[in-house]
Amino acid sequence: MANLDEISSSPQTVLESQDEVRIVGQYYDDKTARLVRKYGPGPRIHYHVGYYPSSETPLNAHDATPDAIRRSIRLHQEGLLRYAAKIWGAEHRLSGRILDVGCGLGGGSLFWAQEYGADVTAVTNAPEHAPIVEGFAQESGVGGKVRTLVCDAMHLPSDGGPFDAAVAIESSGYFNRPQWFERLARVLRPGASVCIEEVFTTRPHGADVWAEYFYTKPATVLDYAEAAKSAGFELVDEADATSETSPFWDESAAWTKAVLDSDSSLSAVDRRQLRISLMANQALGTEWRAGGLRLGFLRFELK
Secondary structure, eight states, rough: OOOOOOSOOOOOOOOOOOOHHHHHHHHHHHHHHHHHHHHOOOSOOOOOOOOOOSSOEEEEEEEEGGGHHHHHHHHHHHHHHHHHHHHHHHHHSSSSEEEEEOOOTTTTHHHHHHHHHEEEEEEEEEEHHHHHHHHHHHTTOTTTTTTEEEEEEGOOOSTTEEEEEEEEEEEESOOHHHHHHHHHHHEEEEEEEEEEEEESSHHHHHHHHHHOOOSSOOHHHHOOOHHHHTTTTTEEEEEEEEHHTTHHHHHHHHHHHHHHOTTTTOOOHHHHHHHHHHHHHHHHHHHHHSSSEEEEEEEEOOO
16 A cells, blocks of 8 residues: 655656656655655564454544554554454465465465464565565564565566465555456466455546555456456355455554654654645545545456
C-alpha cells in the first residue's frame, strides 16, 4: 500500500509501460527511511492497513504520542495478517512454498515464514528493498526460509516453481491483473491458491479518491474475478473487512498530526507533505465509511 504520509504529488496515470514500473520501484526506494519511521523499527515492518475488531476499545489517538500511535498501528497491522491467515487457512495453504508478491519491506514474508514455516519468495520491484528484507529475515532467524526476487510481478520467472500459493497484501492494485493471473497460472501448481487483500472500488468517486494519492489502478471485485477466470482461476472465498479497517485512517491521521505538533526539527517541505497527508487521510477515512471503498480478502484456486 502506498502511504499517504510519504506522498508529495498526486499522479493520475496508470502503470502500463516498463518505464512506469521502474518509476514505482524508484518511488519506493526513495521513501524507505520514512516508511521505517512510521511503521518501524522492524524486523516485521508492514505497509498496509490494520484490522480493528469491533469488540476492542480503540486507542484515544488524539491524546497519544506518535510512538504510542505507531505501536497501535503496528499491532493492528499484525492483526490484519492474523485475520487473513485464519480465513485463508494458512496452516495448510500458506505453509509451503509461497510467493509474497509486492512484499514491501518484508513484514508479511517474515510473518508467513515465522508463524507458518513457509518457504517464501519475497517479490519486489524496489531494488533497495531486497537487502533490507534479507537483513530482517536474518535478524528474525528465518534467513534460510525467505529469499528476495527483484522483478516485475507480470514477469515472474518460472524456474523457481511450482509454488503452492501466492499472496498479495495491498499490492495487486499496481499490477496488470490479466497478465498477472496468466503468469501465476504458469508458476503455481494445480490447486494452488492466490490470496489477495486489497482495496476495491464500489463507485467512481471512491476510485478517484484512492487513485489520486497512489500509483495504482483501483478495480472492483468483479474485475478481479473476470481476470482470474480467464487465466484458469476460480474465486472460492471472499470476505469483507471494511468496517474493521476504517479506524486505521483515524490512527494514521492522528500520527501525522502528532508528528506535526511535536517534531520541531521538521523541514518546511516535510511539514507541507504531512499537512497534505493529513487531509488525504481524512478524505480516505470519510470515503471508507461512506461505502465508496471496500477492503476485501479474496482467495482464488487454480483449476
